[in-house]
Amino acid sequence: MALMTRTFALNENVSIPAVGFGTYLISSEDAPEVIQTAIECGYRHIDTASGYRNETAVGEGIQAGLASTGLSRSDIFVTAKLWPGNSAWGDAPKTHEQTLAECDASLERLGLDYVDLYLIHAPYGGAERLSQWRALVELQTAGKARSIGVSNFNRGHLDEIRTAGLPTPDANQIELHPWSQKPELLAYMAENGIAPIAYCSLVPLSTWRTEEGQASAKTEQMKADSAAFSDMARKYGVTEAQFLLRWGVQNGYAVLPKSLNPQRMKQNIDLEGFEIDDTDMAAIREMDRGQGVAWATGDPSSAD
Numbered sequence: 118m119a120l121m122t123r124t125f126a127l128n129e130n131v132s133i134p135a136v137g138f139g140t141y142l143i144s145s146e147d148a149p150e151v152i153q154t155a156i157e158c159g160y161r162h163i164d165t166a167s168g169y170r171n172e173t174a175v176g177e178g179i180q181a182g183l184a185s186t187g188l189s190r191s192d193i194f195v196t197a198k199l200w201p202g203n204s205a206w207g208d209a210p211k212t213h214e215q216t217l218a219e220c221d222a223s224l225e226r227l228g229l230d231y232v233d234l235y236l237i238h239a240p241y242g243g244a245e246r247l248s249q250w251r252a253l254v255e256l257q258t259a260g261k262a263r264s265i266g267v268s269n270f271n272r273g274h275l276d277e278i279r280t281a282g283l284p285t286p287d288a289n290q291i292e293l294h295p296w297s298q299k300p301e302l303l304a305y306m307a308e309n310g311i312a313p314i315a316y317c318s319l320v321p322l323s324t325w326r327t328e329e330g331q332a333s334a335k336t337e338q339m340k341a342d343s344a345a346f347s348d349m350a351r352k353y354g355v356t357e358a359q360f361l362l363r364w365g366v367q368n369g370y371a372v373l374p375k376s377l378n379p380q381r382m383k384q385n386i387d388l389e390g391f392e393i394d395d396t397d398m399a400a401i402r403e404m405d406r407g408q409g410v411a412w413a414t415g416d417p418s419s420a421d
């Protein structure tokens with residue numbers, strides 16, 4: 118086995134490392150050391166968001182990781198996300214000007230001059246959604262984001278951008294794993310040159326978000342099926358987590374495993390040296406159960 122160093126193209130100038138390190142549910146207390154360790158383990162892609170409320174600590178971890186490995190800023194791919202607001206939650210959608218200011222605030226907290234990818238976290242902007250996207254286009258032109266995209270957008274939200282004659286997103290970050298495969302959305306994205314980035318690849322594991330208060334809409338049936346991929350993984354001599362992550366990368370999705378445990382961190386990027394065969398890939402295609410489970414509040418892509 119060996120470190121996964123593959124990348125996927127996002128636009129003419131930018132490629133995204135196939136394995137990123139997820140930072141949701143990592144506290145500001147833990148983040149500096151955890152992110153430093155992730156970089157030391159070989160991660161070259163860090164996924165964060167203002168909504169995770171840990172950007173300052175993630176930024177400290179990035180600086181510490183660069184210092185301890187001797188890498189430079191350009192060796193690391195950093196994704197940040199705009200929290201768009203959500204009037205359904207009494208949180209006014211961000212305007213165009215506020216979106217520009219939010220990106221500056223994230224850069225300041227992260228201690229960076231630019232991010233490699235800036236995303237609208239969810240399609241919650243309502244009447245401001247296109248203004249938010251126009252602001253991201255400006256941020257890219259200004260060099261504050263090397264690539265831009267969205268997250269949790271459905272086909273209708275993506276079409277809204279296209280119909281407005283605006284540049285299409287470089288990527289759409291969505292929940293993708295064998296139980297949530299979204300084939301129609303992925304086909305539309307492929308037709309329109311929008312790269313998929315997969316979050317929550319590890320949902321089928323029994324160890325996925327087990328701590329008190331961690332959001333999950335995992336059903337009892339899913340919990341009962343928590344060893345669903347262990348036989349397949351055993352066949353390749355890998356862990357279930359490695360199997361699920363490799364499935365994503367083999368499908369052409371960047372994946373974003375999060376772990377606080379250094380052994381798991383190493384395992385989750387150690388994905389070269391085996392290939393899931395066509396029979397198993399075809400069997401998994403039949404295992405789709407529809408929408409995802411990561412947002413306890415319901416599927417964000419169903420927003421108007």
Ligand SMILES: NC(=O)c1ccc[n+]([C@@H]2O[C@H](COP(=O)([O-])OP(=O)(O)OC[C@H]3O[C@@H](n4cnc5c(N)ncnc54)[C@H](OP(=O)(O)O)[C@@H]3O)[C@@H](O)[C@H]2O)c1
Nearest residue numbers: 139140141316317318319324325326358374375376377381
């Ligand atoms: N755009 C969005 O709306 C959105 C939504 C959700 C997530 N994300 C991004 O995607 C990232 C990944 O999603 P996620 O953090 O929800 O879930 P995940 O990475 O799929 O799974 C993390 C869970 O699995 C456990 N785990 C990790 N590696 C393991 C291994 N090798 N063996 C057994 N258990 C393992 C972790 O526990 P330990 O920490 O104890 O190891 C944790 O409970 C996030 O951190 C975030 O950056 C984006």
